[in-house]
Amino acid sequence: MRVLVLGGTTEARQLYAALEQRTDRFAVTVSLAGATRAPVLPRLDVRIGGFGGVDGLRAWLVAHHVEVVIDATHPFAVQMSNHAVAACTQAHVRLLRVQRPGWTPVVGDRWTRVPDMQAAADALGTTPRRVLLTVGRKDLLPFHHVGRHDWLLRCVDAPDPALLPAGTRLLLARGPFDEAGEEALLRRERIDVIVTKNSGGTATQAKLAAARRLGLGVIMVERPPVAPAETVTDATATMAWLESLSGLCGKPAHEKP
Ligand SMILES: NC(=O)c1ccc[n+]([C@@H]2O[C@H](COP(=O)([O-])OP(=O)(O)OC[C@H]3O[C@@H](n4cnc5c(N)ncnc54)[C@H](OP(=O)(O)O)[C@@H]3O)[C@@H](O)[C@H]2O)c1
Missing domain, CATH: 3.40.50.720 (NAD(P)-binding Rossmann-like Domain)
Structure with missing residues (x-):
């Protein structure tokens, strides 16, 4: 399964570690914005820098036969997340967002x-x-x-x-x-x-x-509003989602969700 991970967060790094163990099943490219001067790089295929807006991302997805996009960007990286929703919709590619919950105040704050x-x-x-x-x-x-x-x-x-x-x-x-x-x-x-x-x-x-x-x-x-997408909160749930999706690949169409 060809997977594009839009990275840049702790959750993304945890996901790379899991995906590095499953190269038999997932052909992964990690995409980084290029903003961090010394990013922690995974032992996976990595590309760095913007795609050139929604059109550029859609073209990249099609050219690389991407089947699934995991948006593991920062909760404030809303432009990238919005582009992912638009490009995946246009290219008929599945999208999952990994987004950690926000902080909430407790007594004394x-x-x-x-x-x-x-x-x-x-x-x-x-x-x-x-x-x-x-x-x-x-x-x-x-x-x-x-x-x-x-x-x-x-x-x-x-x-x-x-x-x-x-x-x-x-x-x-x-x-x-x-x-x-x-x-x-x-x-x-x-x-x-x-x-x-x-x-x-x-x-x-x-x-x-x-x-x-x-x-x-x-x-x-507080976090800026972002286009809705199917969302999980951590790398473990992302891997479970990916594994279940890849398990469906060989099934007949009427058994797929
Ligand atoms: N992105 C991160 O990893 C990250 C990490 C920590 C904090 N933040 C915070 O989020 C806010 C906005 O940051 P931002 O400028 O990175 O996000 P953004 O405003 O959503 O993205 C701006 C552009 O950067 C490119 N881009 C962003 N993430 C990318 C990725 N993973 N792979 C390839 N291209 C990517 C895209 O360019 P194209 O339109 O050309 O594709 C995108 O349109 C800031 O407050 C920043 O501090 C972001």
């Missing part, structure tokens, strides 16, 4: 939930605060004009300096992070508030527990 990055910047207000920004390196422009805050930006790769709010200090680090380390960072940097995307998952969740313990506010940017 002091979250301000906002719909997008501009609203997050607005929610900070103009009184100077010490802010830990963990929103990635691409979405920084809204923070340029929201007051004289003290910014600490943590991200995996260094951003284009032109995108940084004035005076931003940079902390390059890749998760997973633990609670003790996060609490130490928040104390050392005397952080008042964290701004984060609702990415979900465990790798970057510890900052939320540390903020709760210290009574700090969190500005939580």
Whole structure:
């Protein structure tokens, strides 16, 4: 079965590990956006970079006889996910999305939930605060004009300096992070508030527990809307779905779902 995995997440990496054991059954190509400078590469066929929109992706699916697409991109990579829905529909290719659940607040959390990055910047207000920004390196422009805050930006790769709010200090680090380390960072940097995307998952969740313990506010940017698709939440469920689909390949049409 020819499978295209749109990668870029922890769940995608867990899926590669499982698919590496099943090359007898699945001919897999992993596609990466090319945004991360030193990505963790699987022992599978890998392609890097955009397809050229919906038309480019559809053409790629047809040219490579792809039967199944697994969309394991980040919950905020909605353009890619929307393109996958459109291209798979047009090319009559099965699509499964792997998306980890979002975070939800628990007792003691002091979250301000906002719909997008501009609203997050607005929610900070103009009184100077010490802010830990963990929103990635691409979405920084809204923070340029929201007051004289003290910014600490943590991200995996260094951003284009032109995108940084004035005076931003940079902390390059890749998760997973633990609670003790996060609490130490928040104390050392005397952080008042964290701004984060609702990415979900465990790798970057510890900052939320540390903020709760210290009574700090969190500005939580909720996930943008995305075109509907059949969805599972992890790599194990994805493998089960793939195995059951591949088991149906030899069956007569009336036995297929
Ligand atoms: N994509 C990821 O793996 C990833 C990982 C971590 C965080 N994020 C977050 O998601 C948000 C948007 O990121 P984004 O620019 O990557 O997504 P996006 O806005 O959905 O995608 C922009 C374009 O990048 C290309 N692309 C994205 N993922 C691809 C993949 N797996 N293989 C091939 N091409 C891919 C596509 O180009 P074409 O239209 O030319 O095909 C897509 O239209 C940001 O907030 C970012 O921090 C994304």
